[in-house]
Amino acid sequence: MKTKLTAIGLGLAMSATAGIAQAATSCGMNSGEAATGKPILVGGIHGNAAPGDFSASTQAAAAYFKCVNANGGINGRPIEYLVENDQWNPELAAQAAAKLIDDKKVVAIVGNGSFVEMAVNANFYKDNDIMAMASGCAVSECFESPSIVSTNQGPLASTVGAAQYMVEDQGSKNISCIGLAIPNVGPWSCGAMEDYMTSKGLTGSSVLLNPASPDVNSGLLESVASGADTILVNLPAGLAIAFMKAAEEQGFGDAYKWASSTPLYDRTVPAALGSYWDGKMFINVELTPWDKGGPDASNWLAVLDQYAPDAPRDTFSQSGFLSANFFVKTLLAMDPAKLDDRSAISAAIRGIVGYTSDLMCGPYYVGEADRHMPNHAGTVVVVKNGGFETVRDCYEYDSPYFAPIFANEAALKLR
Amino acid sequence: MREFAVALVICLGGIAALALFLGMGKPVAVIGLFLVSGLAVGSLYALGGIGLVVLYRATGVLNLSAGAIGAASVMSAWQLVEWQLPAPIAWLAGLLLGLVLSLGFGRMVAPHLAWREPVVKAVATLGFALVLLGLVSFLWSDDPRRFSLPTDRSSIPILGLRVTLTRLLVVAVAIGLVVAISQLLLHTRIGLQMRALANNRRISSMIGVPILRVETIAWGVSGVIFGFTGLMFGNLVRLEPNVITFLVIPCIAAAICGRLQSLPLVLLGGLAMGVVESLLTLSDTFKAVRPMAPYVIAILVLLMMNRGRLLTFQGGD
Amino acid sequence: MPTLPLRSWQVGFFLAALLFLLLPVVLGGQWMRIFTSTACFTLAAAGAGFIYARLGMVSLTQVGLMGLGGWITLRLNHSTALPFEANLAIAAIGTAVLGMALALPALRMRGLYLALVTLMVAGGLEILFTAYQFPNGGAGFWGVGTSFAAEMRRPALAKTDAAYLRYCILLVVIGFVLIEWHLRAKPGRAWALIRRSEAAALASGVNVTLYKTWAFGLSGLLAGLGGGLLAGSLGLLDASTFRASESVLLFALVIVGGARSWLGIVLAAVLFRVAPGLLNNWGVDADLALVFFGAALLHAVITAPEGIAGQIIGLLSRLRRRNRGQA
Structure with a gap:
């Protein structure tokens, strides 16, 4: 937990505006029961070091996954979300991907926010047939690669x-x-x-x-x-x-x-x-303004209030929340027997067509293509x-x- | 003095030639704009370089943490202003922090390195820079910020470019520092002792120059200069600790132009670097790499300084 | 109690063989990559360490030169069909030539001034790399495309990460042998004389210009080799790896490790790449990790003038002397 001087002031302002009533959250199966099965391993990489903090998206994704796990998980199985920091260093980014994919055997990468990670790992993802549902992309490789799809526009x-x-x-x-x-x-x-x-x-x-x-x-x-x-x-x-x-x-x-x-x-x-x-x-x-309102927008804030009260509430946070949201939706629609099969999950992600949310202007889709930029409105x-x-x-x-x-x-x- | 005159002629000649070459076919007013714009950045390089040289002459330490000290100063000054403290007190506190950090390193750490060679002393200050940069980036997350001064609001037009009082202030302080410190070195006892130390440390200590006192003053003075440079970088360049910390490298380039010795030459070198960097914007080939200008100039100066020398002898730094 | 007549280089070969055999077997994917990077930076550190220890000359641009070696390797990989080894060799030689060009000012300078020339070069390279980045299979001379990078060919012998780590360890050993061979042959004697007094060296018929230039060339060669290997390991490079501050940091760690022995060089590279990897793995905040790192650097520079390797070797020889005394 970081105790940064500015975070204190921001936190106070947040609690003053949002703390009137704890809004209800809506996550995954909404069963209200904690998931206790064998965890499904999911990875995420963000960059947080001297030039800037790109961790808002993984923080939001983590909050949403926590909420899903508290509400029945994926058919009773919780999502274990492993987040690595690339510290804006391309070597660390490659090492983080190797750790998640080779060592931990995650089935998908969700919520990435980084300046260097996507360019370094695009080929690695492709070679391992794993999909990255990124959230905070800034470089071209992120949008012109078959294995990465980002919720933000770049x-x-x-x-x-x-x-x-x-x-x-x-x-x-x-x-x-x-x-x-x-x-x-x-x-x-x-x-x-x-x-x-x-x-x-x-x-x-x-x-x-x-x-x-x-x-x-x-x-x-x-x-x-x-x-x-x-x-x-x-x-x-x-x-x-x-x-x-x-x-x-x-x-x-x-x-x-x-x-x-x-x-x-x-x-x-x-x-x-x-x-x-x-x-x-x-x-x-890139996404809708924070205060626009709508069911997903209120859910986003409610989930953060409950599971990550200190996390920033910005565009990358919306984007991370959405990526996680779409990912969970995809898993729930899948055959429960295939939840540990990386290629099956990658195929399911590539099969996403026409998901919508009030946090985004257009529809979200992936599809089989050598480039992905679903968000262009x-x-x-x-x-x-x-x-x-x-x-x-x-x-x-x-x-x-x-x-x-x-x-x-x-x-x-x-x- | 003669040396300064020669350098001045070379600088003016070089810049004029560059301006003519790059500015061919462009309106004179445009060239004027870039010239004035470059002077502002150049004076910042010079300011940092002056602090580095003041310290190096007296102590033999090239302080790579100058930028980090400046970053700590300006961030804390910004924070105090945010906390509604009267602005002048915040600025003074920033300068004071620069003084304290520099003195702290000078008194607590530097003595352990006194007998090591200059490169090792310089490299050790990098450790201090990393500590400061880490602390500053830990305390202040990377939100966009702005450090304002009342002098930002009024400006006068020079060659078509509006120049704020802050930019004029930087140039004035740089020139003022060069004059004041040069006079101090020439006419006061402590200045004499500093010159003695710069010339030969061993003999100075034998004839009773109070090394500790002279060094402490040098650490303190340079700390305040670094703090001030940091405030100005934060105001005129960017309020990002990471950027300010590593701006020490172009400042070293300015210091090299003065052979780590002559303050007027540092000033001249810094200004020339800023102007050349700015003028290169006119060239389509070089504009993407124009921040290289300080380094190229510094290397040329070093080569020129050593022309005709073939051998190096022990201690012949 | 009899003591084994262990020589430093024997220990080195033994250790290298051990790492060669064991590391790829016991490590996971993440640590395999960390140690591969470490091996690449060991080569660059070896170059910086040997010209500092033998000639008293400081290069603050080793990491920048690595970038150059990496750039050439990538450029050749994407524009020719040459095998990895050929690209690597051309990159190493190309970097060596630039290292020799760097020696031109070095002929007339020493100490801090020389260090500053190299720092200025590092600063310039940083700007160049940021503006033009590294070739990734795109069109044109700079070869930077916006889509994901084209395939980077690895050596035929080392397609997998594990084999590639072995390949790098082997090259590190070759690098150390190359330096040691130089030191024992004619160049080593010439360097020793030059270090003592250039006038004396000149008087005894040593071609000072040639040998100083040669030293910088060798140092550049090692850096270029390291950079090319790093490019092969990652498949592409990024400008942020080769900042001027990284070059200064690597030299600082060479002093911390100890420039005079192979052990010190390896320690420097381990501190440069393995230590940050460990801190990151333990979840230490990146900013605080920087604070620890800086403080440790300061502490080591102050307390261990001969480097950590110097302390270890001193300790070992004291132990050995005590053993001999008991026998």
Whole structure:
């Protein structure tokens, strides 16, 4: 258990708003009896070390599994959830996967949230015929691999979604995308945004920042020099805040239109941005806004309140909760005799078609394909009065990048 | 003085040539923007480099934990502001923490390493840096944060770029420190003792230079400089301990430009690095790798410094 | 009581043979990978250790050079059909050439300044790796595609993880033998003279330039070998493995372990890779693990000037002397 200074304050705020009445949870078989059979081993990998904490998704998945285990498990068998930390280190990520898959013999990987793990282990998962139902993906390998399917959108879809909103609702004609100069992150996602702009007969360009660079000002100037009318920030939150601060210094808040991919949809962002950006910053949200409500949304908060009161309640948490939820649904629909058979479970996961939830705008599906990106519809919020306000509800993105994905959906009769 | 003049001419000439080459066909105003923008980052490199050199001259320790000390300072200052303490008190507390951390290491740990070679002393400070970085990242989770100063709000336009008072403050403090410390070294007794120590430790101790006192002062002064650098990094670059900790490496590059000795050259080197890094944004080939500029410049300076030298002799550092 | 005439290298061979036979049998998948990484970093540490112990020269860019070796290996793997061994050899030689280029400033510098040149190179390599990443089968010179990585060919003899670990242990032994052979032959005598006084070495007809360059080349060769092996182990590499701070840390651990003996080098690599693996396995918070690690590093640098290996060897020889006294 971590006792971080900020967690204390956050926890107090949480209990003040959510602690009025303990809402009822709904998990798995809902029998109210603890599962006591032979455990089903499931793995999860998150990255939590100096650059950032990506553990929200595995925390939420763990909470949901606990709730399932307290409610009859999978036909009486509890899920034993083994979580490893890759510490943002590719070697540790490979070691964690070897531990879970070779040593512990887990039957599936669920709820992963990491910056390095998916790229390192994509082939390992494929070779072992195991499916990873990830939740916090940031790199291209996560979405272009046959054995990984993520509930979140990642930078590409979210960036395209943000650009689409700016074009359709804010009249942007020329967007400059600010991304990280890491090939499978920045160029990949900003490149898809450029393709989207070209496909609409508009102009798009990219400015790539080396994450080691202390100087964000030059990137800002480069972006301005490109002649863009809109600047789309596609950076991790810390770097994005630094970038916005440089823009504020130059007084660019009103001279340009501003948008961002999901990383800025974080509770501490409005305060960190300051009142200057009130009403000026449009942010694409990968899953639904936290306060949107709905049966799954209330269940998510109820499960966290009961089983992981200290866990963060953010987008990655929603995503981890959903991955776990869909996984349990899949197991319950399976032949109980095959619950220890890794290939049978992988086949069942690949057979998921048309699951829905009010935490997601579109349907969730997997299917047999060399790439998976079920989640490509989102919401747009604007920074307002120290919080966020929804300005466009669920809409589906449209970009040449999604053509093979739409084809898969047509084959699965989802389109 | 002559050396500084030569270096200044080389720097100005090099930067002008680079600006002309990269800026060909681009409006002059754009080049001006990048020039001014680079000076701000460069002064941060210089500031860190000055702290490193002050300490190295007096104690022979190249402090790799400078960035970590700065990170601890700015994070605690941020926390105190969050806890509604008056801002000036929070900033002072941040600087004080820098002082305490640096002094603590200097008095408790460094004496055990006194007789080891400089590289081992430097490497040992990495251990301290890891301890501080670990503690700071444990105490403050990775939420996005921002460390503001009242000087952020007002700005003046220079060559078309709005420059905030904070950025001007950094440049002013860097120049002020160079002037003040140089005067101190020249005209006070403690300065004389510091110069003696920098020249030859063994002889200095024999003629009665109070080594402990001089070293303590150097650890303290450099700690405050690291703390201040950390506050400025947190304000102007990013409030992320992990980033601030490892910014010590470009600061070392700035220190190398001054041969770990001359403060005016450190200042010049740091500024040149910042400007070159910023100007490289104009080049499509190099913009993805422009943070390499400080390292390339430092290597060139080292090579130039040693040109004509063929042999190295024991103790000929 | 008679004492066995155990020599350090005999113990080393015995230990290596033991590890070679036992480790792949007793370890699970996770620890197999940890020890494979450890073996790769042992090679790099050996390079840093020997130029420090024999020539007093410090390389703070060993891990960066490993990255270079790994980059070349991956580049060749994805663009040619050459077998793993050929790629590895080319990568090691390529890295050795860069190591020799590094020696150019080294000819005129020593001590801290030399260390700082290498640190600057490490800083530069870190930026390069972040910006261009490592080839994974994509198109173009940089070869970075966005889909999952193409297949990495492993040596014909070592397709499985267990066999690959044996392969790495074997190469580590070859690396140590290579260093030892150099030390006992002409280069070793030249280095010893250079270390004492370059003027004296020059006066006695030693080609100082050649032998200093050669030392850096050998050190680079070992790093390149380690990097190539790491690439083969993981199938792909990531820039975050090769940060400048990692290079400094590896050198620090070489001092902690003890640069003068093979035991110290192995200890350094074990501390570098096995210790964090253990802490992570025990569920120690990553941030707190860093605190322990840093504190232990400081403590060891202060209390064991000859390194942990130096302490162990000192203890053993004291024991042996006491035994002899009783006999």
